[in-house]
Amino acid sequence: GAVVSQHPSRVICKSGTSVKIECRSLDFQATTMFWYRQFPKQSLMLMATSNEGSKATYEQGVEKDKFLINHASLTLSTLTVTSAHPEDSSFYICSAISFSGLALADTQYFGPGTRLTVL
């Protein structure tokens, strides 16, 4: 139980295009989802927190117009990287948290990540 999926697992795009990454909780309702960015051989950095039906809260230094987050339902959040540039190339990871159901309370469950490469 408590599985989080991400799609796609890998994406390569041209500079200037936009890329959408989906994060789904498969067997629980995620009241809150988080988006992280991980650079090679580094730790995870929280980008934003999204609650279903409300605007995402972005961490300091993260451009909200660059990284659009939509948490349209209790099982789906999307991250859109707009006008992507090579410096946006990274490993993007989502996580989901729930206070009921199959998921342990107060525990974040992570997706497998999406490797974005911008040429």
Add this chain to the structure above:
Amino acid sequence: AQSVTQLDSHVSVSEGTPVLLRCNYSSSYSPSLFWYVQHPNKGLQLLLKYTSAATLVKGINGFEAEFKKSETSFHLTKPSAHMSDAAEYFCVVTKGGGNKLTFGTGTQLKVEL
């Protein structure tokens, strides 16, 4: 504010020998503490969590960790390493309530024959 320090960026052990991955935390609140493991090109998997119940926490795959408030530590141990344990391990702290996580810098565990 809260933070976590993983004292070793790399640990190398022989298969069958004990594993010790060190973590110290700093938190203004009663913390929840986690250990996650990340295998290459895979998502993070929860190994175990501490949330103010028993101070010795048992996790999956034979791992356990002990919360020591006096030492502000939450070290991860395993009696006998297996080749499949080779991965990156992250110690994570959060204010009780499980929302915003603060990650350590990670410890790369290498297991040799």
